[in-house]
Amino acid sequence: xxxxxxSVAAWFHKYNYNVSLCQQTFSQRIExxxxxxxISDESDNDKFFEWLGVLSICGNLNNDIKNHxxxxxxCPSPFINVGQVQYLQWTGFFTRKQIKSLYTIMKKYVSMxxxxxxxxxxxxGFSDSPVSWDLKEHTFYTDGDNSYTIVFRPGAHSxxxxxxxSNNKPRISQ
Numbered sequence: 429x430x431x432x433x434x435s436v437a438a439w440f441h442k443y444n445y446n447v448s449l450c451q452q453t454f455s456q457r458i459e460x461x462x463x464x465x466x467i468s469d470e471s472d473n474d475k476f477f478e479w480l481g482v483l484s485i486c487g488n489l490n491n492d493i494k495n496h497x498x499x500x501x502x503c504p505s506p507f508i509n510v511g512q513v514q515y516l517q518w519t520g521f522f523t524r525k526q527i528k529s530l531y532t533i534m535k536k537y538v539s540m541x542x543x544x545x546x547x548x549x550x551x552x553g554f555s556d557s558p559v560s561w562d563l564k565e566h567t568f569y570t571d572g573d574n575s576y577t578i579v580f581r582p583g584a585h586s587x588x589x590x591x592x593x594s595n596n597k598p599r600i601s602q
């Protein structure tokens with residue numbers, strides 16, 4: 429075992445825990461002929477993020493279904509039809525430096541490609557992560573959701589949505 433003596437893995441190994449190296453994984457999906465929401469100052473951001481969630485779970489995003497079943501979905505208006513949507517997913521442990529680098533690359537890319545209506549970056553933390561917002565307890569046993577989504581728009585505009593566990597919500601003190 430060639431573990432860095434200062435690593436977290438070395439500490440666990442020292443106390444006879446099994447330690448294994450997990451590799452980051454990448455997957456890509458392309459959707460064709462898809463309606464996508466247009467984002468503007470008047471847009472309903474909740475509907476946009478709902479649409480983005482349906483896209484991320486491979487939900488049916490065809491806009492031609494016009495019935496009222498729970499399992500159908502209609503793209504929020506206004507929307508445009510695009511020829512191709514790229515969905516890229518990396519899974520694994522990432523450093524803050526890696527996330528910041530990806531953020532910078534995406535922000536620059538959206539500012540350079542003027543025909544791109546928007547791009548989104550979602551970072552999902554682990555439910556039992558040792559870190560959390562503002563160094564507050566992570567509340568794994570109740571609702572340990574700590575994630576955020578950044579939507580990059582042309583002109584250096586962005587929308588940021590955080591999903592924090594109830595323990596991390598601001599409290600009013602008197």
